[in-house]
Amino acid sequence: SAVISQKPSRDICQRGTSLTIQCQVDSQVTMMFWYRQQPGQSLTLIATANQGSEATYESGFVIDKFPISRPNLTFSTLTVSNMSPEDSSIYLCSGAGGNEQFFGPGTRLTVL
Amino acid sequence: TQLLEQSPQFLSIQEGENLTVYCNSSSVFSSLQWYRQEPGEGPVLLVTVVTGGEVKKLKRLTFQFGDARKDSSLHITAAQPGDTGLYLCAGANSGGSNYKLTFGKGTLLTMNP
Numbered sequence: 001s002a003v004i005s006q007k008p009s010r011d012i013c014q015r016g017t018s019l020t021i022q023c024q025v026d027s028q029v030t031m032m033f034w035y036r037q038q039p040g041q042s043l044t045l046i047a048t049a050n051q052g053s054e055a056t057y058e059s060g061f062v063i064d065k066f067p068i069s070r071p072n073l074t075f076s077t078l079t080v081s082n083m084s085p086e087d088s089s090i091y092l093c094s095g096a097g098g099n100e101q102f103f104g105p106g107t108r109l110t111v112l
Numbered sequence: 113t114q115l116l117e118q119s120p121q122f123l124s125i126q127e128g129e130n131l132t133v134y135c136n137s138s139s140v141f142s143s144l145q146w147y148r149q150e151p152g153e154g155p156v157l158l159v160t161v162v163t164g165g166e167v168k169k170l171k172r173l174t175f176q177f178g179d180a181r182k183d184s185s186l187h188i189t190a191a192q193p194g195d196t197g198l199y200l201c202a203g204a205n206s207g208g209s210n211y212k213l214t215f216g217k218g219t220l221l222t223m224n225p
Binding site: 001004030031033039040041042043045048092094096099100101102103104105106108 | 118142143145147151152153154155156157160162198200202204211212213215216217218220
């Protein structure tokens with residue numbers, strides 16, 4: 001299994017600003033993903049973070065709003081840009097190797 | 113688009129009761145994973161099932177993968193307060209570079225006082 005950490009664990013931000021979330025995996029993983037989750041609800045995949053190239057975004061998510069970086073096999077960042085209250089959510093990073101996927105503890109974002 | 117129907121969405125039980133959570137799909141998955149998530153934490157992987165008809169046990173939890181690899185169930189025997197949380201099933205559509213999970217909507221398990 002992989003141990004995944006995220007920073008920050010939570011933040012309260014003003015509308016119109018941007019927040020960058022960092023994700024660190026303790027071992028090399030084949031793939032890294034970013035999800036969004038409303039409390040008590042299931043996960044929605046935002047994008048697959050590709051090492052050294054542009055992320056692959058799911059329908060409804062765009063690079064200008066959620067730029068993602070993955071400079072190496074164990075680190076990725078997600079930026080939530082020009083935030084609005086609708087972006088308030090939990091953002092989760094995950095890493096996958098083989099046929100198993102492991103998750104970070106999440107970043108709880110509140111936009112005022 | 114693959115869909116995974118998870119039921120029930122909410123489950124409130126008494127300590128000591130048995131319960132079953134179901135995940136059903138019209139699509140075949142290469143593997144299926146069950147997660148449990150507590151408030152303020154990320155989902156924690158409980159089990160991965162790969163083979164059709166596979167049954168795995170984790171203490172009081174029994175996981176089954178359907179013969180056709182389209183459905184799965186999680187059965188908890190004699191539920192304890194520590195079993196509460198959000199249970200998520202997730203099907204993997206492929207391996208290698210195409211690996212991606214499809215999540216069910218989750219089952220929120222609570223315990224009656």
